Amino acid sequence: MPLNQVPNQAELIPTEKEPEAVSAVEAGSLEELRELYKDCMRCPLGSGRNKLVFGHGISKTPLMFIGEGPGADEDAQGEPFVGRAGKLLTKMIHSIGIDREDVYITNVVKCRPPGNRNPEPVEVASCMRILENQLKLVSPKLIVTLGNVPTRALLPDIQGITKVRGKPVQYKQWTMLPTFHPSYLLRNRTAMPLAWKDFRMIASMAFETAE
Known part of the structure; x- marks a missing residue:
């Protein structure tokens, strides 16, 4: 099926073998992968987007952040985490001595869900092949999932x-x-101490070197 054709819901259910999936070997770089999917219309989100929000950062890094999906600011600029939640994420990354440009940041879905709702399961399924290829190409030491959506996209049976x-x-x-997710922290400031604790752990897990 061409990437610009919208499949029905049954076609979006993941299977063990996806003959149409683009392998990381075929896409030799993140830029090649972005180019392959720039006109993707495999789910209804494609028809409502302004810009596809693929990801941002260096191609080989120990640390990769995965969020839910683009918001209005991200959809307008074509970059992940540039709104209020993104500014908080950047601040938290900097607070542990890491530059945002030294990590890789993406979302599970690459197009904005209307009304900033959570992505539907079929929308997540249609984008998983892109995310899997991003993971293979970046090859991080540590994946940080921000919130329930990316956490359960990778491990569906995990708790909240x-x-x-x-x-x-x-x-x-x-x-x-x-x-x-930083948007949760903006709404629930009492959770900030736990988030700071997680970020200190992130720094040591991703960037510590073996003695």
Whole structure:
């Protein structure tokens, strides 16, 4: 099926074999992968987007952040985490001595869900092939999932974010650490101390060197 054709819901259900999936070998870089999917219309979100929000950062880094999906600011600029939540995320990254430009940041879905709602399961499923290829190309030491949506996109049977945040888990060959989404922290300031604790752990897990 061409990337600019919208499939029905049944076609979006993940299967063990996806013959149309673009492999990381075929896409030799993140830029090549972005180019392959720039006109993607595999789910209804594509028809309502202003810009596809692919990801931002360096191609090889120990640390990769995964959010839910673009908001209005991200949809307008084509970059992830540039609104209020993005400014908070940048501040938290800087607070642990890391430059935002030295990590890779993306979302589960690359197009903005209307009304800033959570992505539907079929929308997540249609974008998972892109995310999997991003993971292979970036090859991070640590994946940080921000909130329930990306955490459950990778590990569907995991508990809610309040139960699993700050607890390292394994996703395929990668270590994954779930934590709160910055938009949640903007609404729930009492959770900030827990988030700061998670970020201190993130710094040591992603950038510590073996002695």
